[in-house]
Amino acid sequence: MRPDVRRWLHSRTFAAETWAAPDLVAVKGTRGCTVSVVLPALDEERTVGTIVATIRDHLVERCPLVDEVVVVDSGSSDRTAEVAAAAGARVVAADTVLPRHGSRPGKGEALWKSLHVTSGDLLVFIDADLVAFDPRFVVGLLGPLLTDPTVGYVKALYDRPLTTTDGIVPSGGGRVTELVARPLLNAFWPELAGFVQPLSGEYAGRRELLEQVPFVSGYGVELGLLVDLAALAGLDALAQVDFGTRQHTHQADAALGRMAGQILHTALARRPGAGRPKRELLQFLRTADGLEGVSWDVGVVERPPMRSVRAVEGGRRGRA
Numbered sequence: 001m002r003p004d005v006r007r008w009l010h011s012r013t014f015a016a017e018t019w020a021a022p023d024l025v026a027v028k029g030t031r032g033c034t035v036s037v038v039l040p041a042l043d044e045e046r047t048v049g050t051i052v053a054t055i056r057d058h059l060v061e062r063c064p065l066v067d068e069v070v071v072v073d074s075g076s077s078d079r080t081a082e083v084a085a086a087a088g089a090r091v092v093a094a095d096t097v098l099p100r101h102g103s104r105p106g107k108g109e110a111l112w113k114s115l116h117v118t119s120g121d122l123l124v125f126i127d128a129d130l131v132a133f134d135p136r137f138v139v140g141l142l143g144p145l146l147t148d149p150t151v152g153y154v155k156a157l158y159d160r161p162l163t164t165t166d167g168i169v170p171s172g173g174g175r176v177t178e179l180v181a182r183p184l185l186n187a188f189w190p191e192l193a194g195f196v197q198p199l200s201g202e203y204a205g206r207r208e209l210l211e212q213v214p215f216v217s218g219y220g221v222e223l224g225l226l227v228d229l230a231a232l233a234g235l236d237a238l239a240q241v242d243f244g245t246r247q248h249t250h251q252a253d254a255a256l257g258r259m260a261g262q263i264l265h266t267a268l269a270r271r272p273g274a275g276r277p278k279r280e281l282l283q284f285l286r287t288a289d290g291l292e293g294v295s296w297d298v299g300v301v302e303r304p305p306m307r308s309v310r311a312v313e314g315g316r317r318g319r320a
Ligand SMILES: O=c1ccn([C@@H]2O[C@H](COP(=O)(O)OP(=O)(O)O)[C@@H](O)[C@H]2O)c(=O)[nH]1
Pocket: 039, 040, 041, 042, 043, 044, 072, 073, 074, 105, 106, 107, 108, 110, 126, 127, 128, 129, 201, 248, 249, 250, 251
């Protein structure tokens, strides 16, 4: 593991239990800052209401850590908007925001437009398809931002069970993360290899930073923000918080293939020169002692076309 990654992992990885909501309310008051929670939603009527109601109950009414809860509806065809409003969210239709800029499909579009329709100094983004949502997600993401002015962006990390036809298996979720995003980051942005869940849909940041970077309109938004914010603010302005485990509704492989395509385009747009990618791939295991980083050499050797070899070897077909 690279020394800079090891150092960052040690200094910028926190446990969610480090912070409690009432303590953060006190800190928030002294800093005089406000908090907006944003849920991007497309056809999430089954889960969005519980998430909104839980945040409002625990973190607006009982403990005023959150100042507004906004659901940005990406054009749902189900009752997402009605369910979210009934649970107490302010619901905004993405295609009504900044109409002069047109309307693009995708999660990143909803998140970009959320910046225009919210007012919080700190923004917390929560997927609207989470199962068994815990308000700790919001508290843990705000912890580093409220207590350390040098931190500007915080990502959730967690184990990712996968719901299969045989039931829920303890790992296997985060398929695009493991098969596309993590190898890409290790190859081209090895300094970001310490992010255990680079695509996690739960994250928080300072508005002053988030408004200085582009938002990729589709599913490339998480990778784009990670790379662009690290370049803008430096690696030490980024942190990650461990929430143990997170369950959400899964998409089919074909949909994840399209997601992977968007992420690949997002990454390549940020590496026009590409150049020689790094050979190390850092993967993570959760062990009894905590998170263990395991390095692999995934470099490959390019063998020349056999035709060119035969030209040199006199064209004989050798025997194995
Ligand atoms: O065009 C879109 C696609 C997704 N989402 C929302 O973005 C979050 C993550 O999307 P999804 O669940 O499809 O991704 P996954 O978690 O399966 O990778 C969810 O709250 C979606 O409802 C959205 O607002 N607009």
